[in-house]
Amino acid sequence: MVSPFDEVRESVRRYCEANHDFSFDPEQPIVRLHEPTFGADEISAALECMLTTQVTMGPKVKGFEREFAGHFGWSDGIMVNSGSSANLLALATLSNPAFADRLKRGDEVIVPALSWSTTVWPVVQMGLIPVMVDLDPATLNIDPAQIESAIGPRTRAVMIVPVYGNPCDMDAITDICERHGLILIEDCCEALGATYDQRPVGQFGAVGTFSFYYSHHMTTLEGGICVTNDPEFAELGRILRAHGWIRETENRQSWIDKYPDIDPRFLFVNTGFNLRATELQGAMGSVQLPKLAGFVETRRSNAAWFRRELDKFERVLEFQDETPKGHHSWFGFPIRIRPNADFTVADICTHLNRANIETRPIIAGNIARQPAMKTIEHRVYGDLPHADHVMRNGFAFGNHQAIDEAARAYIVDHISSFMAERQIGAA
Ligand SMILES: Cc1ncc(COP(=O)(O)O)c(C=O)c1O
Numbered sequence: 506m507v508s509p510f511d512e513v514r515e516s517v518r519r520y521c522e523a524n525h526d527f528s529f530d531p532e533q534p535i536v537r538l539h540e541p542t543f544g545a546d547e548i549s550a551a552l553e554c555m556l557t558t559q560v561t562m563g564p565k566v567k568g569f570e571r572e573f574a575g576h577f578g579w580s581d582g583i584m585v586n587s588g589s590s591a592n593l594l595a596l597a598t599l600s601n602p603a604f605a606d607r608l609k610r611g612d613e614v615i616v617p618a619l620s621w622s623t624t625v626w627p628v629v630q631m632g633l634i635p636v637m638v639d640l641d642p643a644t645l646n647i648d649p650a651q652i653e654s655a656i657g658p659r660t661r662a663v664m665i666v667p668v669y670g671n672p673c674d675m676d677a678i679t680d681i682c683e684r685h686g687l688i689l690i691e692d693c694c695e696a697l698g699a700t701y702d703q704r705p706v707g708q709f710g711a712v713g714t715f716s717f718y719y720s721h722h723m724t725t726l727e728g729g730i731c732v733t734n735d736p737e738f739a740e741l742g743r744i745l746r747a748h749g750w751i752r753e754t755e756n757r758q759s760w761i762d763k764y765p766d767i768d769p770r771f772l773f774v775n776t777g778f779n780l781r782a783t784e785l786q787g788a789m790g791s792v793q794l795p796k797l798a799g800f801v802e803t804r805r806s807n808a809a810w811f812r813r814e815l816d817k818f819e820r821v822l823e824f825q826d827e828t829p830k831g832h833h834s835w836f837g838f839p840i841r842i843r844p845n846a847d848f849t850v851a852d853i854c855t856h857l858n859r860a861n862i863e864t865r866p867i868i869a870g871n872i873a874r875q876p877a878m879k880t881i882e883h884r885v886y887g888d889l890p891h892a893d894h895v896m897r898n899g900f901a902f903g904n905h906q907a908i909d910e911a912a913r914a915y916i917v918d919h920i921s922s923f924m925a926e927r928q929i930g931a932a
Contacts, residue, residue: 513556514549521545529912535861536916538837539720540907542800543789550788559784562753566787570730572794577705579713579732581739583746584787588694588716589623590780591729595690595712596627598731598742599662603775605737608633608688612661613884615687617647618871618892620666624692625872628664629881636660636884637873642891643826645669645839645867649677655886656681662688668868669901670722670804670834671825672701675709682710690714694729695868697722698801698834707732717786720905722800722834723793725786741775749777800906804835807908811838814917817931818924821846837901839867841894848927850900856923862902862916870896 527540554560566584574582585591600608608614610632616625618637628635638651645668652663663682665673682689689710693699697715699706707713712735717728733739736755743753751760751772761769812824823841827833842850854864869875871892873885902916924930 510549510553510556513552514545517549517552518545521548527907529907529909529915531911531915534915536863536903536908536912538863538865538901538903539905540903541719542722542724542793542796542906547789547792550792551785554784554788561783562747562781562787563784564787565784565791566782569787569790569794572791573730574732576794577732578708580734580736581732581742583731583733583739583742584782584790585729585731585746585780586782586786587727588692588714588718588721588729589627590778591694591714591716591731592623592692593627593630593778594731594742594746594780595714596631596633597745597778598738599688599690599711600631600633601741601745601775603741608661611659613657613659614662614664614690615647615652615655615660615886616664616872617666617668618873618885618889619645619647619668619868619895620692620872621694621868622872622875622877624664624666624694625881629883633662634659634882634884636886637889637892638886639889640668640891640895641674642823642894644671644674644828645825645895646671646673646828647678648891649674649681651886652678653681653685656685656687657884660685660687662690664690664692666692666694666868667696667699667706669825669836669839670696670699672696672699672706672828672831672833674828675701675704675706676830679709694718695721695836696834698797700832701828702830703832708734711735712738717790717793722804722836723790723797725782725789725793728782728786728790744775745777746780747777748779749773749775801834803906803908804904805833807904807913808833808835808838810913811904811917815840815920818920818929820932821848821924821929835904837865838904839899839901841867842898844894844898848923850898853920853923854900856926857902857916857919860915860919862919864900864902867895867899867901870899
């Protein structure tokens, strides 16, 4: 049977075929930090939502939540409008009066100094105190020994970030959390597709978060999700996601029975936000998810190749080591300039940028050094020398699904020509 959408799908397919070639062109070389992971199928799926006018959160979002949670092995997923919102929802749920043994104002949450702004801001927004600790220079991830030393009498939780998709040392971190009775929150917004000891990241603590921002491993344009194996956390999260409303809850009837005098269509049982994703995002997510493993595989094989080719400059460049037991999903390819090098990160980035190879800092460097921290009550554990080194001497170039053999060779050729200009030979 011909579907009413067939014509639209065909037009979209033709448009994308004619206009969407994101592969590397040696005639006009440019290597961006990101290229779109979505194509005609995702665009058609989103357009169908528009054409049916079913655009606000509904069955497509619910379907995607089930697929995502089921694919990786969580009981529940709560889709939201960004990874930042997923972090906010995670912290808000854990701090809500309805949550058993909740986080309370003034409690401390240990966070990595090398993290994104909205890893830390939700901690602050819930009246909690972030405690910044340094990283392990081999993996770039939060150093478990530093976590343990930073624990104080008010420490209640640890929030970790698998940096650029490199899983953290989960044996050590879960052991510390168990011994000290700390809640573990995993901000996996740049680590989709990564595993530790064969288990997906985000599965080791109370809650995990992921981002589906345009530049990430898979996308719903903007978007994110909180994942958990705790149905009570999930139910509360759904309420807080949407106004404190019961509308999207699994146990809607039990709420209605509890408050028979209030119109069940507009029953608010808690405070909340509006962090909802749209149907367009849910529909796109369902098309993207089956492609994820292929995207991650390309990133992994490119990263292995970059490392092999660039290891000869190991005297002046430092690389990120994959965590033992970890399966890294390589959000980008981060490099640090060693202190003994006679060039700066600006020198090498300028050289690459002139050749149309985009670069960026590693996450945002040491978040403790950002001006916003001056406005925030927080604690810094130690001097954070490794996070400072990343901030001053780190950069990354793109390592995504559209980087092919020609693109990766182009990058390495330009790093090699930079080294040759400075007469830095292979080690
Ligand atoms: C570690 C980390 N947490 C949170 C976020 C926020 O995700 P979003 O951009 O979807 O809000 C990012 C963004 O890249 C991130 O890298």
